[in-house]
Amino acid sequence: MVHDSSARSHDPLTAAEDWLAGGRKVALATVIETWGSAPRPAGSHLAISEDGDFEGSVSGGCVEGAVVAEAIEVIETAEPKVLEFGVADETAWRVGLSCGGRIRVLVEPFG
Amino acid sequence: MDRTLLHGLNEARASRRGAVTVATERHGVQQLLLEGEIPGDALGQAAGKALRTGKASSVEIDGETLFLNAYVPPVRFVVIGAVHITQALAPMARAAGYELEIIDPRGAFATPDRFPDVTLHAEWPQDVLADDPLDAYTALAAITHDPKIDDPALIAALQADCFYIGALGSRKTHGRRVERLTEAGFDDAAIGRIDAPIGLDIGAANPAEIAVAILAQMIAAFRRRGSESAR
Structure with a gap:
C-alpha cells in the first residue's frame, strides 16, 4: 500500500523485465565496490535498453552517461564488463565522481 | 543475468x-x-x-x-493504538528510517490532527489486516491496553511470523494475555515470541522514553533476525 507504488514505477529491475518482455535487449549495471564518499552504495542498479533508455542510478548522475554508452556495447558483444570510475584525473575516463569517491560497476547483458 | x-x-x-x-x-x-x-x-x-x-x-x-x-523488503511497522506513546514514536521512527502505520478503531484517537503525515486506519485491526496482511518483514507493536483491540492483532502477528511483536502491559496484564492466547491455541514457543512488557529495559519513565525503548527493540529484532543472538 504505502510502500512501493511510487518507487516501483522507477525501479530498474522492473523496467528491465518490461523492456525484455517488449522484445528489447537490455543490460544491467550494478555498483559492486565503492571507496570513499561514493554517492550510491554497492548493489545499486541502472538498467539500460539497447536504444538508450535507462532507469535507476549507479552514481546519482555523475557517470550514468558513460555507463549507458558502455552498456550498449555490452548488449552488442553479450559479454559482461567491469568499469571503474574515480576522480577524473586518476582514470582514463573523461567523466568522474566530483565527490572524490571511486566505484566499480559490473555491466552485464540479460540472456 | x-x-x-x-x-x-x-x-x-x-x-x-x-x-x-x-x-x-x-x-x-x-x-x-x-x-x-x-x-x-x-x-x-x-x-x-x-x-x-x-x-x-x-x-x-x-x-x-x-x-x-x-x-530486503522494506520494513512495515504497524502500531495498534493511536495513543500518547505513538505520537512520540511516529517522528522517532521516521527519523530512523521506518514509516509506521497506526490502527485504532477509536476514531477519537486516530485523527490526522494528532498524527500528521502518518498512515492512519480508524478501523479494527482484523479488518485492516485482512485487506493488507502482515508478513515476516513486519513489526507489530500493540499498545492500546485493550485486549479487544490488541489481541486480534497479536494473533495475526503470530500467525504471520512478524519479525517483531511487542505488547504493552505489566507482567500481570501479560499473564492474563498469555492465558487468553493459550486458550486460543498458541503454545509457549509462539507466545514467547511476544516481547512483553514491551520495549528494551531502559527504565523508561514517560511515553517518549517508552517510544525509544520500543523503537530500539524493534530495530534490534530486525538487524539480528535469523541470527543466533536474535533473542
Whole structure:
C-alpha cells in the first residue's frame, strides 16, 4: 500500500523485465565496490535498453552517461564488463565522481 | 543475468520475500537464493548475513570472488493504538528510517490532527489486516491496553511470523494475555515470541522514553533476525 507504488514505477529491475518482455535487449549495471564518499552504495542498479533508455542510478548522475554508452556495447558483444570510475584525473575516463569517491560497476547483458 | 532469474527476483520482491543474487565479474549474476531456501554452506552463510544487514558485498569462496547483492523488503511497522506513546514514536521512527502505520478503531484517537503525515486506519485491526496482511518483514507493536483491540492483532502477528511483536502491559496484564492466547491455541514457543512488557529495559519513565525503548527493540529484532543472538 504505502510502500512501493511510487518507487516501483522507477525501479530498474522492473523496467528491465518490461523492456525484455517488449522484445528489447537490455543490460544491467550494478555498483559492486565503492571507496570513499561514493554517492550510491554497492548493489545499486541502472538498467539500460539497447536504444538508450535507462532507469535507476549507479552514481546519482555523475557517470550514468558513460555507463549507458558502455552498456550498449555490452548488449552488442553479450559479454559482461567491469568499469571503474574515480576522480577524473586518476582514470582514463573523461567523466568522474566530483565527490572524490571511486566505484566499480559490473555491466552485464540479460540472456 | 538470465531473464528467468530476473523474473524470479522480481517475483520475490513483489511478494516481500528476501532474496540474494550471486554474481561473478566474468559472468554476471549466476544464482538466485530465496529466503527460506538458503543452503547451510559457506555461500549460504554469507547470503544469510547479506539478508540480515541488507548490504551488498564481495566474498571469497573456494578461491572465487563472488558479489552478493541483497534484496530486503522494506520494513512495515504497524502500531495498534493511536495513543500518547505513538505520537512520540511516529517522528522517532521516521527519523530512523521506518514509516509506521497506526490502527485504532477509536476514531477519537486516530485523527490526522494528532498524527500528521502518518498512515492512519480508524478501523479494527482484523479488518485492516485482512485487506493488507502482515508478513515476516513486519513489526507489530500493540499498545492500546485493550485486549479487544490488541489481541486480534497479536494473533495475526503470530500467525504471520512478524519479525517483531511487542505488547504493552505489566507482567500481570501479560499473564492474563498469555492465558487468553493459550486458550486460543498458541503454545509457549509462539507466545514467547511476544516481547512483553514491551520495549528494551531502559527504565523508561514517560511515553517518549517508552517510544525509544520500543523503537530500539524493534530495530534490534530486525538487524539480528535469523541470527543466533536474535533473542
